[in-house]
Amino acid sequence: MRRSVSPLRRLPLVLAVVAASAAALAPGGDAAAFLWPNVPEQIARALASGDVSERRLAATRVVELAPETALQLIQKGMSDPDVEVRLHLAAAAVRFRMPRAGDLVIEWLAEGDARLRLAACDVIRAAPTDRSVVALGRVLGDPDPHVRLAAAAAMGAAGLPEAVSPLLGHLDDTAPEVRAEVARALGRIGDARAVVPLIGKVQDSIPEVRRATARALGELGDARAVSALILALQDVSQDVRVEAVTALGRLRADDATSAIADLVAASPGALGAFPGSRPADSGTSSNDVREAALRALGRIGSEAAVRVLLAALAKDDPAAPRSAVRDALVSAGRLPAAPAGGAGASGGGAPQAGATGGGAPQAGATGGAAPRKNTAVPALIAALAAAPSASTAAGAALVLGELGATEGLAAIVRGMQRGVVPLRHGLRALGALGDPAALPSVLELLGDADPSVRREAIGAATDLLDPARPDGRAVDPARALLVDPATPPDEQVALVELLGRTGSPRAQAVLLPLAKARSAPLRLAVIEALGAARAAGKLGAAVDAALLEALDDESADVRLRAAVSLSRVAGPGSARALLQRLTVAAEQDRGALGIALSGALSRAGGRDAKGATDAGRAADGGDLAEDVAAAIASAPDIARDALIEGLGRMPGQAAGTALARMAAAAPIDDRRKIAEALAGHPEAGAALRKLAGDPDPGVRANAIWSLGAVGDRDALPLLAPLLEDPDAAVAGNAAGAVGRVAARAGQPARAAAALCGALSDARPYVRANALAGLTVARARCDGAAARDLLSRDPAEAARLAAADHLAQGGDDADRRALARCATEDRNASVASRCAQAAPRPAPPSGAEDVVVFVVPFDAGRDGSARDAPLPRAPFALVRADGLMRLGVADRRGEVFERGAPPGPIRLAVPAPLVK
Secondary structure: OOOOOOHHHOOOEEEEEEEEOOHHHOOOOOHHHOOOOOHHHHHHHHHOOOOHHHHHHHHHHHHHOOHHHHHHHHHHHOOOOOHHHHHHHHHHHHHOOOOOHHHHHHHHHHOOOHHHHHHHHHHHHHOOOHHHHHHHHHHHHOOOHHHHHHHHHHHHHHOOHHHHHHHHOOOOOOOHHHHHHHHHHHHHHOOHHHHHHHHOOOOOOOHHHHHHHHHHHHHHOEHHHHHHHHHHOOOOOHHHHHHHHHHHHHHOOHHHHHHHHHHHHOOOOOOOOOOOOOOOOOOOOHHHHHHHHHHHHHHHOOHHHHHHHHHHHHHOOOOOOOOHHHHHHHHHHOOOOEEOOHHHHOOOEOOOOHHHOOOOOOOOOOOOOOEEOOOHHHHHHHHHHOOOOHHHHHHHHHHHHHHOOHHHHHHHHHHHHHOOOOHHHHHHHHHHHOOHHHHHHHHOOOOOOOHHHHHHHHHHHHHHOOOOOOOHHHHHHHHHHHOOOOOOHHHHHHHHHHHHHHOOHHHHHHHHHHHHOOOHHHHHHHHHHHOOOOOOHHHHHHHHHHHHHHOOOOOHHHHHHHHHHHHHHOOHHHHHHHHHHHHHOOHHHHHHHHHHHHHHHOOOOOEOOOOOEOHHHHHHHHHHHHHHHHHHHHOOHHHHHHHHHHHHHOOOHHHHHHHHHHHOOOOHHHHHHHHHHHHHOHHHHHHHHHHOOOOOHHHHHHHHHHHHHHOOHHHHHHHHHHHHOOOHHHHHHHHHHHHHHHHHHOOHHHHHHHHHHHHHOOOHHHHHHHHHHHHHOOOOOOOOHHHHHHHHOOOHHHHHHHHHHHHHHOOHHHHHHHHHHHHHOOOHHHHHHHHOOOOOOOOOOOOEEEEEEEEEOOEOOOOOEOOOOOOOOEEEEEOOOOOEEEEEOOOOOEEEEEEEOOOOOEEEOOHHHOO
C-alpha cells in the first residue's frame, strides 16, 4: 500500500510521539559543564604564572569557561612567550569564534615555528579581518606546503576580492594539494578575474587539481569556461567528470547538452579520457557520472536537455521509489524563466536558477535577453499523447504528478484509458497531482480486478481528499467495497481511512456500526476515522457516544485512539463527561483522558464552529472554565497538566482569567504549564509579561514563547533584552518570539535591530533561532553574517537556519554560498538543505495545535528500555517554519505547541547539551 497522508496535514490536533536520545534528555543539564565559582579566577592566575607548565595546563582549561570570561583571557594570553600556551589559546579562539581574532595572530605568520603559522591560518579562517587576510598573501610562499595550503583555505573562506591576485600568483604551486586549494579558494571568492587562469588548469597533471578547478569554474558562473568543461567530460578520472558535468549544469550551458547526453547514454568503461593520462584511484563509478549528468540536464532545462531526459525514461524503472531521471525532469519542470539561447548566447555569465543552488549570474549576463518558457511540462504532456513505451509513459505521468502540474491531468487520464500509462503508475501520479478533479477517474478503479490497482486507487483517492473540505463522492463506492465479503482485510482498513478522509456525514454513518468490529486493526482504523471530521447534530452526538464508550475498552490502544479522536471532534457537551471521568479515572487512563478533554475544551464556550457567539454557550463556557479551574486544585499531577492545557485551548475570556488568577500563586510545574497555555489567550498578556520575569527559567522560556504567539509590537521592548538571558532556552525562545512578533507587526527593521547582534552569541540555538527569526520577519543583517555562519559555524542547527535565511535573499553571494555548502558541507542534512534551498513561501493557513510526547528510544540509566514519555525532559522542538522552541516538558513528558505551521516537526538535542 502506498504511503499514508501525513496527519500533520489533515488533523486539528496531532499526537506526535517523538523519540529522542535518553542521554540528551537527562534532567538537570550537563553536569560536566559545572564549574566552581573560583575556577575562572584560578585559571586567570595560572595563565599569569611564571611556571610554564602551569600556564600550559591553564590554557587547556580556557575552553571550560563562559565565553565572556574566556575571550578576555585569550586576548591577554595570545602574546605568551611559550608556543604551547599560544597554540592552546588559538584553538580556544577558534572554538569560541572570537570576534576579530585574526588581528591578534598576524605576527605569528612570521614565526619560525610552523605550528604557530598553521595555527594563525586557522584562527584567521575562523575569524577573518581585512588586515589578516591581506597578510596571508605573503604566507602563500611559505616553505612548508601545509602552511601554504592553510593560508589558501583561509583566504578562500574569507571571500575578500583582495585575495584574488595573491592566489592567482600561486596557481602553479609545486604542491598539487596547494594548487587544488588555491583553485577552490578562487571559486569561493567568485571574482571573474580568476576564470581565464583557471581554464588553463583544467588539464593539470593531477586529478584532484582538475577536479577542484572544474568545481571552481562552476561556482564562478562564467560562460567562457564552457568549452574547457566540455573537454573535461572526457577526463580519465570519474571524479573530474562528475565535477565538470556538475559545473556545466550550474552554468545551464545548453551548448553542452549534446556532450552531456553522451554521458547519459554511455555504458560503464566506454567514456573517453585524455591521451596518455593514467587512471585515477577513485571510488566514483560510471553510474555516479551518469547521475551527475542527469542532474546537470535537469538544471539546464532546455528543450534539448528535456528531450534527452525523456529518452532516458525508456530505460528507467517506474516502480523504483526514486529515480535520477525523474528527479532531473522534476528539476527541469521547476526552473524559472531563463534567457534564451543557452550559455553561449548570453555573452557573459550563465544565469542560474536560485532554487537549485547553482552559481550566481555575472553582471550583464542576462541584460536584454528574451525570456524562455519552461518546456518540461509541455514536453511531458506531448510524450503522453504520442505512443511512448510503458516505462516512458509511466515516468512522464509520475513526473507530472510530482510537479503538481494540473494541466497534465487530462493527458494522464487519457493515457490510462488508452492503455499507454500503466494503471498503477497513473493512479500514483493522480494522487500526487493533488487535484480533486482527478477523483472520479480514480474512483472508477476502486473495484478493479487487479489487487495492486485497487490498492493504488484507494491510496490515490485518500491523497486527493481532505476532511477540511467535505467531499462525499467517494462514500458510495468505498462503502460497497467495505461491505463486500471478498474484500481483503488490509483493503478494508485502507477503505476505512479513505472514508474518514471524505469528511462526509454519510461516511461517518457508514463507520459508526463498525466501531465495535472484532478485527482489532479494523476497529482501530474506524475509531481514528471517526475523529477525522466533526459531524453535526444527532450524528455528531452518536460519534461522541461511540468514542466515549471506546474509552472503557480493555485494550489500551483502543482507549488511546479513542481519546485522540475525541480530542479532534468531541463536541462541547462531551467536555463535562470527560472532566468527570478524568477526576475519578485510574492513573493509567488519565493521560488519554487528558488528551481528549483538552481537545473537547477547545470547542467549548464562546463561539460555534462558524464563529458566531451564542450568549447561552458563552455563559456555559464560563461555568465550565470555573469547573475546570476548581478541579485543578485537587487533581493529581498528571491530570493537572491536562486540565491547565484544556483551559489554554478553551476559547473565551473566562478561561484566560482563570489561568491568570492561578499563575499568581501556583507551584513551579503549574506555572510552566500556565505560561504555555496562555499562548491561546492574548487577553491575558499582563500575566504572560509577569511570567516572563519568573525566577524559574522553564517558566520564562514558556512565557516568552507564548508572547511570541500573541504579543503585539509593544512586546518587542520586553523581548529584546531577554536575548541575553543566561539560560539558553530563554534566550533562544526570545529570538524566535522577536521574529514572530515583528512579522505580525510588519516591522522587519525592528527584528534586525534586535536579532543581528545575537548572530554572534556563543550559544548555538540562540544563533539558530536569531537566524530563523530574521527569516520569519523577512529581515536581513548588514554584511555577510549569515554566509559566515553557513560556512564556519560548528553547529548543525545554525547552519541549517543560515541556509534557510540565505535562500530568501537570492543575490549572487548568497547563491554561491549555498552552492558551496551543497557540495562541501560534511553534514548530509545541511548539504541537502543548501542544495534544495528556495525562498520560503508565505505561511500557509490552517495552523494546527500539536501535542508532542518526548519518548527516549534508548536505555535508561538503570539499563532498562524506556517506552514512556519522560517527565520534565528538556527539549528542542523544530517547527516547519524553522523556528525552534526550547524548554522543559510538563509532568507527563508532553509539549503542547499552539498554532504550529503545517508541516513536519521534530525534536533536536536539548539546548543544555549542545556545544
